[in-house]
Amino acid sequence: MNYVDFKIPTSLAEARAILTELGDQAMPVAGSTLHVFLRDESPKVGVDISRLGLGEIADAGDHYAIGATTTVADLHAFSAPGWVLNRVAEAFVTQPIRNMATVGGSVVRVFPWSDWPIPLLALDAEFVITGDQERVMSAKDFFARQPFHHLQPGDILTSVRVPKMPANAGFGYFKERRTTTDFSRCTVAACVSIEEGTLADARIAIGAAVPMPIRMGAVEEALKGAKPSAAKIETAVLNGLEGVRWKGLHGISDDYARHLTVVRMVDALQAACDEATAQTGEQK
Amino acid sequence: MKKIEFTLNGALRQFDIEPDETLIDLLRRIGLTGTKRGCDTGMCGSCAVVMDGRAVNACILFAFQAAGRTIDTIEGVGDFDQPHPLQVAMADAGAVQCGFCTPGIVMTAKALLDEKPDADEEDFRQHLDGNLCRCTGYVKIKEALLSCSANATASGEAS
Numbered sequence: 528m529n530y531v532d533f534k535i536p537t538s539l540a541e542a543r544a545i546l547t548e549l550g551d552q553a554m555p556v557a558g559s560t561l562h563v564f565l566r567d568e569s570p571k572v573g574v575d576i577s578r579l580g581l582g583e584i585a586d587a588g589d590h591y592a593i594g595a596t597t598t599v600a601d602l603h604a605f606s607a608p609g610w611v612l613n614r615v616a617e618a619f620v621t622q623p624i625r626n627m628a629t630v631g632g633s634v635v636r637v638f639p640w641s642d643w644p645i646p647l648l649a650l651d652a653e654f655v656i657t658g659d660q661e662r663v664m665s666a667k668d669f670f671a672r673q674p675f676h677h678l679q680p681g682d683i684l685t686s687v688r689v690p691k692m693p694a695n696a697g698f699g700y701f702k703e704r705r706t707t708t709d710f711s712r713c714t715v716a717a718c719v720s721i722e723e724g725t726l727a728d729a730r731i732a733i734g735a736a737v738p739m740p741i742r743m744g745a746v747e748e749a750l751k752g753a754k755p756s757a758a759k760i761e762t763a764v765l766n767g768l769e770g771v772r773w774k775g776l777h778g779i780s781d782d783y784a785r786h787l788t789v790v791r792m793v794d795a796l797q798a799a800c801d802e803a804t805a806q807t808g809e810q811k
Numbered sequence: 812m813k814k815i816e817f818t819l820n821g822a823l824r825q826f827d828i829e830p831d832e833t834l835i836d837l838l839r840r841i842g843l844t845g846t847k848r849g850c851d852t853g854m855c856g857s858c859a860v861v862m863d864g865r866a867v868n869a870c871i872l873f874a875f876q877a878a879g880r881t882i883d884t885i886e887g888v889g890d891f892d893q894p895h896p897l898q899v900a901m902a903d904a905g906a907v908q909c910g911f912c913t914p915g916i917v918m919t920a921k922a923l924l925d926e927k928p929d930a931d932e933e934d935f936r937q938h939l940d941g942n943l944c945r946c947t948g949y950v951k952i953k954e955a956l957l958s959c960s961a962n963a964t965a966s967g968e969a970s
Contacts, residue, residue: 532813621854
């Protein structure tokens with residue numbers, strides 16, 4: 528990055544005023560772990576947004592409100608009923624990076640290998656953007672294009688709302704990488720709930736093997752109302768791939784990216800079903 | 812150049828920095844060369860320093876992000892005459908060969924032990940997952956670090 532100046536606001540109002548004034552010249556900085564991947568060499572003013580009081584996780588009833596500059600290390604350390612993001616955090620790069628990287632920074636600018644959009648899509652998270660007015664976006668809308676394009680000058684992503692997993696729900700998460708620091712080749716997150724032995728809800732999202740993270744709507748629809756069996760899951764996955772554009776990263780072919788993701792979709796759904804079944808004490 | 816101040820190895824200090832200067836550039840510019848530049852992408856851990864009690868990679872952190880914070884480097888941990896127990900343990904266990912990764916490992920382990928003095932093997936595995944060593948392998952490093960845990964000391968495992 529070509530920083531020609533920096534600002535260190537200490538309140539949200541001050542940060543918004545700075546970002547509004549600077550417009551496109553401003554580059555918000557929190558953990559700074561992704562800046563090494565940015566190729567923008569135009570002159571920028573770094574705006575440190577890590578001191579705005581947005582680094583806490585709050586219990587907000589039916590969801591957890593994660594401040595946008597909460598670090599991945601804090602997501603990892605957090606433990607509470609219906610909280611599963613510690614499992615995602617555990618597979619996120621290395622401890623120093625977990626100590627620096629923030630949830631906001633990890634979703635505002637999506638790279639092909641980004642981890643966090645996938646579980647947040649599967650969990651139906653919402654994204655709170657504070658501008659002149661506060662607005663809330665669904666994960667599907669937020670990740671429909673590069674999320675930073677949703678932000679006007681002066682807007683800041685302030686919070687991510689993650690619904691609590693209900694007692695009859697299960698979560699499955701897989702990230703394929705060769706080493707701890709490696710980029711993901713395929714990331715899959717699944718969330719299901721079981722009522723009276725059938726799948727009341729099934730959500731699955733994939734990333735890294737596709738250009739932008741997506742929900743797999745056809746797979747979800749095929750599973751809703753079904754009894755959770757290995758055969759049903761596999762059939763739903765194999766029949767629900769139409770229209771997906773596969774893109775292999777880091778030396779793997781598009782076909783192998785597809786294969787890897789299909790395998791891990793089945794695994795993630797099965798893991799989520801097993802967990803939900805165990806939670807409800809119901810027999811498969 | 813723009814002025815910032817932060818607490819460096821226990822002393823509040825002021826520095827003139829360039830806006831795009833990384834923390835490792837600043838540290839090495841002022842003579843604290845114990846912090847090593849390895850990959851320069853936050854992947855190898857040789858540049859690890861402790862910011863506000865947590866290990867971070869100084870190669871990807873901008874110096875201005877340190878303003879108002881507390882930064883600890885290997886120079887503040889120990890020296891040849893008064894080494895930190897972690898440094899002694901690393902030497903005694905033969906966990907040091909070329910030594911390039913050692914400052915980062917010591918800083919990362921120190922951050923863990925300061926937060927959790929009875930850290931166990933899993934804690935060290937998790938917290939040191941960003942520190943690469945290309946000389947010794949990791950067995951002796953693990954043994955050295957574990958010997959400094961109150962957990963190991965309590966169970967008589969310390970050397």
